[in-house]
Amino acid sequence: MTPAVLPFSEAQRSDAPVPLIDLVEQYESIKGEIHEAVDRVFSRQSFVLGEEVSRFETNVAKHCDARHAIGCGSGTDALVLSLMALDIGPGDEVITTPFTFFATASCIVRVGATPVFVDIDPETFNLDPAAVEAAVTPRTKAIMPVHLFGQCADMTPLWRTSVRHGLAIIEDACQSIGASYNQRRCGVLGTVACFSFFPTKNLGGAGDGGMIATDDADLAARLKRLRVHGDAGRYEHVEVGLCSRLDALQAAVLDVKLKYLDQWAEARQTNAARYHAGLRQLGATSAMDLPLTRPQCGHVFNQYCIRVHDGQRDAVMQHLKEKQVGSAIYYPKPLHVQKCFANLGYKMGDFPQSEKASAEIMALPIYAELGEARQHRVIESLASAVGAGERNRTLSFPKTERRAA
């Protein structure tokens, strides 16, 4: 029998700086395989699309149980291509969240359509489904839920809204490959789903890359055409598309990393569980909210974001900085008050939950290789920042727990 908790030994303490994210250790652990994959691509001198990309597309489709997966240049392009393939353009509205990375909304503007923002559920930072239903107009063509930080949006009520009004669902799954909702992975939770392989995402390449997953064969065929200038084959251009293809080098590297994705997600879940246990044991949780995982969700923690109460967030971040512990704000300014969207007519006060989240949120290191010693430092630093905890207290971390409460 293994004990339920593993006492944290003095030997495991670390004084080393803890960056918010460190990609080097992960690379070192699979260096041989990565170099083999890169060498293979150079030997063949086939750099764009081709066999490497097809194999990776098949493996991503298999991983999320989708019928089709189409590689492209970035997560941003995946969103633009999806909107184009669904014939969404001028005069059309797409309902989405203002509390997300910029690209979610900019892609809607890029195709000439109008983003319609609605507020978020404060517990998960994801779209509030009731607000989505209330925002539907005769011009609404689609809903674009973001599975923020690695947890899926609340899809069941969104499906009801989509069916009731005949709307497409475009999953912005750029932060959430591998995340699940009622045992199904994102990628098959809407009409199309968009993934990003930006280097700092859970499945990160050696540069930009993206993928679109769908079960719809017609959409898949159109997406394949749209990523190569609308070329239906032999320079027959049936429509004007983009130039947005996935590189063979990226596909070869990503296909190596895909094999480890689930294991890395489990390590992130273990880290999340340790934060929960450690911060509670040090009595730090009265000053903050820890991320909540809905029971129907499998959270992959692309980010681990806490909320700091009472306007203390910036002071806490400063304290962590002094202790050489990395942290960051995702996102400091919601999209409805970004200058480039001023013409949409929103103002501060329109989405109080998104605005409050922007003022309180901060992300902590959660990468798979973090390890107990460095995590202990983060926990102690955070506890001391909020005036909790005793120095050098021994923490008991859950040993086998995979999911944060």
Ligand SMILES: *Cc1c(COP(=O)(O)O)cnc(C)c1O
């Ligand atoms: C990263 C990200 C994107 C864009 O992906 P890129 O590959 O950087 O273009 C879009 N939406 C969300 C929510 C993201 O986190």
